Amino acid sequence: xxxxxxxxxxxxxxxxxxxxxxxxxxxxxxxxxxxxxxxxxxxxxxxxxxxxxxxxxxxxxxxxxxxxxxxxxxxxxxxxxxxxxxxxxxxxxxxxxxxxxxxxxxxxxxxxxxxxxxxxxxxxxxxxxxxxxxxxxxxxxxxxxxxxxxxxxxxxxxxxxxxxxxxxxxxxxxxxxxxxxxxxxxxxxxxxxxxxxxxxxxxxxxxxxxxxxxxxxxxxxxxxxxxxxxxxxxxxxxxxxxxxxxxxxxxxxxxxxxxxxxxxxxxxxxxxxxxxxxxxxxxxxxxxxxxxxxxxxxxxxxxxxxxxxxxxxxxxxxxxxxxxxxxxxxxxxxxxxxxxxxxxxxxxxxxxxxxxxxxxxxxxxxxxxxxxxxxxxxxxxxxxxxxxxxxxxxxxxxxxx
Numbered sequence: 001x002x003x004x005x006x007x008x009x010x011x012x013x014x015x016x017x018x019x020x021x022x023x024x025x026x027x028x029x030x031x032x033x034x035x036x037x038x039x040x041x042x043x044x045x046x047x048x049x050x051x052x053x054x055x056x057x058x059x060x061x062x063x064x065x066x067x068x069x070x071x072x073x074x075x076x077x078x079x080x081x082x083x084x085x086x087x088x089x090x091x092x093x094x095x096x097x098x099x100x101x102x103x104x105x106x107x108x109x110x111x112x113x114x115x116x117x118x119x120x121x122x123x124x125x126x127x128x129x130x131x132x133x134x135x136x137x138x139x140x141x142x143x144x145x146x147x148x149x150x151x152x153x154x155x156x157x158x159x160x161x162x163x164x165x166x167x168x169x170x171x172x173x174x175x176x177x178x179x180x181x182x183x184x185x186x187x188x189x190x191x192x193x194x195x196x197x198x199x200x201x202x203x204x205x206x207x208x209x210x211x212x213x214x215x216x217x218x219x220x221x222x223x224x225x226x227x228x229x230x231x232x233x234x235x236x237x238x239x240x241x242x243x244x245x246x247x248x249x250x251x252x253x254x255x256x257x258x259x260x261x262x263x264x265x266x267x268x269x270x271x272x273x274x275x276x277x278x279x280x281x282x283x284x285x286x287x288x289x290x291x292x293x294x295x296x297x298x299x300x301x302x303x304x305x306x307x308x309x310x311x312x313x314x315x316x317x318x319x320x321x322x323x324x325x326x327x328x329x330x331x332x333x334x335x336x337x338x339x340x341x342x343x344x345x346x347x348x349x350x351x352x353x354x355x356x357x358x359x360x361x362x363x364x365x366x367x368x369x370x371x372x373x374x375x376x377x378x379x380x381x382x383x384x385x386x387x388x389x390x391x392x393x394x395x396x397x398x399x400x401x
Contacts, residue, residue, distance in 0.1 A: 015384040022385060026100030033097040036104075039073055040080035040088070071108070078111050090114065093130055102130070105138040113145025121152055132395045136325025139203070143327045144399045198224050201332075205358060227332055227357045306335040306347060313349045319397035322370075322377045323359035327396055332356050336363065338372055353377040 009017055039054055051057040058069035079094030088094060093110050096102045110129045114122050125148060133141050170184040186194065201224035204213035215223070306314065315330035333354040339345035353370060355363060362368050367382035371391070378391035 015382070018382070019384040025103070029097055029100045029103050032104040033079075033094065036072065036076040036094070036097070037080045039076035043073065043077055044081050075104075075108055075111050078115070079107060090126055092126055093133075096130055096134070102133045103138065106133040106141055109133070109138045109141040109145060113141065113148065116145065116149055117152060128399060132325070132399070135392050136394075136396055137205075139205070140325045140327050140396050144396055147399055197228060201227055223358065230334060230357055231331060306352060310347070310349050310352070311335065314352060314354050317349070317375075318354040318377065318394075320354065320394070321356040321359055322353045322379070322394050323355060323362065324379055324392045324394050325396060326356055326359055326394060328356035330354060334360055336360055336370075338370055338377070350375045 009020065012020070039058075042049075042054060042057075049057055051060065054073045055066060055069040058064040058072065059066055062069075064072070078088060078090045079097065080088050080091075082088045082091065090107075090111060093102070093107050097104065097107050110126065110133060113129060114125055117125070129141055129144060132144055167185060167187050168190060170182070172180050172182050174180055198221050202217070202220040204215075204220065213220070311330075314335060318330070318333075320326065320330055321328040321333050333356050335352050336355045337345035337347070338351050338353060341347070345351060350372060353372075363370055369380045370377050371380065372378070373391070376393065378393055380391050
């Protein structure tokens with residue numbers, strides 16, 4: 001069921017409203033394509049409407065900024081202006097935009113990526129970027145374009161060195177809800193390094209194309225810090241604790257474990273069932289299981305983690321977060337058991353997948369699911385996402401070097 005304009009949305013289910021949003025996104029793309037096709041037609045005719053050029057026509061008649069007006073003309077000509085020698089340079093991208101398969105932002109990123117390359121290096125790249133755009137946000141297309149460009153011109157900016165006397169302080173406390181609050185001071189060099197990590201990891205990152213990232217900057221930075229902590233916790237150089245790397249001890253009754261209730265953490269705090277499920281995927285977990293009368297039923301054994309060799313194999317197979325369109329590299333990923341480990345999932349390469357922290361939560365908390373097909377992960381969208389109802393994989397990491 002799809003609602004038309006004027007439908008009383010309050011009568012619809014959550015899934016039906018989501019479907020309305022998706023259809024609206026497709027119509028926006030088709031409308032944008034119509035504008036660009038019109039500009040391309042006027043450009044091909046050399047139409048004289050009394051304005052200096054088509055950019056000025058848009059500024060004075062459509063209330064478009066000069067910069068956007070110029071970019072529209074360039075994009076319109078690339079997507080829709082053909083000639084006797086053949087179709088437009090990016091005709092396939094134009095057709096995808098008309099069909100509502102991609103957004104105007106996707107088309108602009110494809111155009112930007114291809115025009116940044118020498119003509120001799122452009123062959124076949126439109127199809128590669130277009131396939132990616134159909135299943136990934138525009139930011140992924142931009143990163144793919146930058147990756148391709150880097151293979152053509154591999155010179156990078158020289159490193160900058162600075163001498164700073166480090167002064168660092170860190171304080172933390174746990175509130176009554178089990179949340180940690182921090183305060184401290186970093187030296188300029190460390191602070192700049194942290195800011196650089198936040199610049200990369202705390203950018204808005206929609207879970208789905210057409211659905212904005214609703215987190216504010218503080219929330220995005222908090223999620224970024226969690227990714228940094230996850231990465232450090234997995235490093236082989238981590239200091240040991242009493243001869244063993246840091247672990248998390250979880251206290252849970254057998255009854256609660258069976259009915260998927262939460263658990264208490266060693267030290268302070270409480271872990272929900274969903275958080276416990278995520279932790280079982282990758283953390284060094286020591287469950288302390290008690291009976292209803294408090295007797296210890298089981299204490300010890302770390303959760304079955306992927307070995308170094310298995311992580312290497314997963315990195316070679318998935319090349320990063322396997323969720324469609326995600327650009328996170330393997331070092332920012334955790335190993336997710338396709339069938340949850342605590343429910344019988346096995347720690348085999350063909351039953352695990354790499355996921356970044358954000359998409360790990362998407363799999364655990366939304367209607368997205370993942371299965372293995374011929375030893376490779378396939379992601380299944382929610383039923384309301386009709387445009388992407390078929391299972392898909394991440395094409396970003398397959399961009400040729």
